[in-house]
Amino acid sequence: MKTSSSVTFTDCSELLNAILQDYFSKSLHKAQTISPYYGQLWEELSRLAGVGGKKLRPKMSLLAYQALGGNDLQAVLPVAASLELLHVGVLIHDDIIDRDYMRYGVDNIAGGYKKLYEPIIKNDAERLHFAHSAAILAGDLLISGAYQLTLESTLEPSMVLEVQRLLSKSVFEVVGGELIDTESAFRELGDIKAETVAIYKTASYSFIAPLLIGAVMAQASAEDQAYLRLFAENLGVAFQLRDDVIGVFGDEVQTGKSTTGDIREGKRTFMVEQFYQFASDEDKKSFEKYFGNQNVTSDEVDIVKGLLVSSGALAGTEEAIARYEVKAHSALDSLGLEAEYAEQFKKLIIKATRRDK
Amino acid sequence: MKTSSSVTFTDCSELLNAILQDYFSKSLHKAQTISPYYGQLWEELSRLAGVGGKKLRPKMSLLAYQALGGNDLQAVLPVAASLELLHVGVLIHDDIIDRDYMRYGVDNIAGGYKKLYEPIIKNDAERLHFAHSAAILAGDLLISGAYQLTLESTLEPSMVLEVQRLLSKSVFEVVGGELIDTESAFRELGDIKAETVAIYKTASYSFIAPLLIGAVMAQASAEDQAYLRLFAENLGVAFQLRDDVIGVFGDEVQTGKSTTGDIREGKRTFMVEQFYQFASDEDKKSFEKYFGNQNVTSDEVDIVKGLLVSSGALAGTEEAIARYEVKAHSALDSLGLEAEYAEQFKKLIIKATRRDK
Numbered sequence: 126m127k128t129s130s131s132v133t134f135t136d137c138s139e140l141l142n143a144i145l146q147d148y149f150s151k152s153l154h155k156a157q158t159i160s161p162y163y164g165q166l167w168e169e170l171s172r173l174a175g176v177g178g179k180k181l182r183p184k185m186s187l188l189a190y191q192a193l194g195g196n197d198l199q200a201v202l203p204v205a206a207s208l209e210l211l212h213v214g215v216l217i218h219d220d221i222i223d224r225d226y227m228r229y230g231v232d233n234i235a236g237g238y239k240k241l242y243e244p245i246i247k248n249d250a251e252r253l254h255f256a257h258s259a260a261i262l263a264g265d266l267l268i269s270g271a272y273q274l275t276l277e278s279t280l281e282p283s284m285v286l287e288v289q290r291l292l293s294k295s296v297f298e299v300v301g302g303e304l305i306d307t308e309s310a311f312r313e314l315g316d317i318k319a320e321t322v323a324i325y326k327t328a329s330y331s332f333i334a335p336l337l338i339g340a341v342m343a344q345a346s347a348e349d350q351a352y353l354r355l356f357a358e359n360l361g362v363a364f365q366l367r368d369d370v371i372g373v374f375g376d377e378v379q380t381g382k383s384t385t386g387d388i389r390e391g392k393r394t395f396m397v398e399q400f401y402q403f404a405s406d407e408d409k410k411s412f413e414k415y416f417g418n419q420n421v422t423s424d425e426v427d428i429v430k431g432l433l434v435s436s437g438a439l440a441g442t443e444e445a446i447a448r449y450e451v452k453a454h455s456a457l458d459s460l461g462l463e464a465e466y467a468e469q470f471k472k473l474i475i476k477a478t479r480r481d482k
Numbered sequence: 483m484k485t486s487s488s489v490t491f492t493d494c495s496e497l498l499n500a501i502l503q504d505y506f507s508k509s510l511h512k513a514q515t516i517s518p519y520y521g522q523l524w525e526e527l528s529r530l531a532g533v534g535g536k537k538l539r540p541k542m543s544l545l546a547y548q549a550l551g552g553n554d555l556q557a558v559l560p561v562a563a564s565l566e567l568l569h570v571g572v573l574i575h576d577d578i579i580d581r582d583y584m585r586y587g588v589d590n591i592a593g594g595y596k597k598l599y600e601p602i603i604k605n606d607a608e609r610l611h612f613a614h615s616a617a618i619l620a621g622d623l624l625i626s627g628a629y630q631l632t633l634e635s636t637l638e639p640s641m642v643l644e645v646q647r648l649l650s651k652s653v654f655e656v657v658g659g660e661l662i663d664t665e666s667a668f669r670e671l672g673d674i675k676a677e678t679v680a681i682y683k684t685a686s687y688s689f690i691a692p693l694l695i696g697a698v699m700a701q702a703s704a705e706d707q708a709y710l711r712l713f714a715e716n717l718g719v720a721f722q723l724r725d726d727v728i729g730v731f732g733d734e735v736q737t738g739k740s741t742t743g744d745i746r747e748g749k750r751t752f753m754v755e756q757f758y759q760f761a762s763d764e765d766k767k768s769f770e771k772y773f774g775n776q777n778v779t780s781d782e783v784d785i786v787k788g789l790l791v792s793s794g795a796l797a798g799t800e801e802a803i804a805r806y807e808v809k810a811h812s813a814l815d816s817l818g819l820e821a822e823y824a825e826q827f828k829k830l831i832i833k834a835t836r837r838d839k
Contacts, residue, residue: 152654155654159658159662160662160678218619218622261575261618262660264618264622265622266654268622268625269625272629272646282638282642282643286643289629293627296622297509297623300622304520307615311603
């Protein structure tokens, strides 16, 4: 199927879902020929990826592809879908590292195995270790699966290799981002900059890789690729900074997650860096009484929030988001896209930076 | 560099080492531009892979390539080397699952991080979790890195994709093998067959993938590929069965590892399956007193060994190894290789099945 007309995000959803469903059902079938227990792991993977995300990464990739002149949607769909496999694979390993057992409002792989094996492995520590083991293996499958799915594309082989170069770069960067994010908890504040984490953990594989892969497949010029990269990086960092603000000041009903978690864990966000830059020594002392304290009360959370506001940390973060937003817009202007596509990219900026959940 | 003359395993070593060193030093350099802490992870990876293995998988791949008529060694070296990255990546994750902190006689990634962070993370459980997290990420890097390194090959792009298909199949299979091997500890004996585990956990990515990838790169006929696959599978299973025998009856000085470990852990090998097939109910009862008992004494280990001998389980395993060996030889004969190469493949069989360490 060749298409020269633009395909909206909604149309893409179905096409992407079809590819992913096909991938999971074939894998499940093959796994079952090895062992029903291996089949079970693929059932869990399929369940998680099925309820899963909004497939923003594949959709952004398809948007960039079309915006930059690509018109063989069918050929690039497997590549776009591979970004979702990579994403879920990375999330599964992230969740082990963060000791989270839920994702998308349901059990993740480790969470699923923990429940499934309650009747089988009586010892809690043993069961948890087995659940983590299954999740390690599941993540491996999808990281490898991302490369595997690009092989389904009918693009020129040399183009598929080009795409894989970007894919492997994004794995390299997201792993670095994840490592230093985890490591920052054990290091002096400011030793690992929140902006560096945002670039590598968030912007790299969630924005830069999807958009650039789309552009490369559309054979965009080096100049356009450079502008798109700039757009993606600024958008990605703005997205992360907004995420940090929502993590503390967001509405729990809207976001569906606790807004005390980041304070309890002492998450070192850009906003916290701003606080340490602006606050008085006295305010820092009050802050440290509650920040990173697992047993903080809701009144104390309010004190922390108050300090983030009064110190100017929140305002400083909002200013930074606005700066990144301006840079993203400027890169977008330089791209000189058709109005229809420029509009969709602008919507992307608004979605990423002005959301409240 | 084109070469039409055969290159021995020794020559290959240097060429492979050069590619791997280049890969690690470039990655380390890039990681350091992100953060010195990310650089540290690559230093650990480089240390582990450097002391590492005998690079048997890359060497087997090169052997198959040359034996089946391939003569552009330089073009295929990165692909062969990628098998080593995959291997080390899989081992790093395996070790987390098996709670092992040593590999190749040195600290593995988790073991290295455990020591490195002693002065930094005081809480033992926290430090262990961080060490596991670093090891999860390190394994991800090398699994993705295996695909990445194939991109360095100067083979036709379509051939690189062909190779990746085999690579992704081997990841799919080794993960399945690893899962069911781990799972078998919680299941009825015989529910998960040791031979199935041997095929997927051992033969698949350690023998089938390396040899087939070599053959495919040499553009071997479908018939030759089928014989080579048969050779590899039988060789791989024989290798695993020999490993199980050595794990119990091996000489600790020769093997450098404990020969009570498998008994203490209650490892469900083919030999143990044979025991349950042959032994009397009374012998099974004695066996179960000690097998899988962490506190077993050396006298009790001798009782277990005695039961494995008297029941015929050891002899049955030796017979099975001999059967697989015959099948491997027969597949090799069907391949009709030049004498020089046939000889090298025969040496491979002897190395895999008659070794005592």
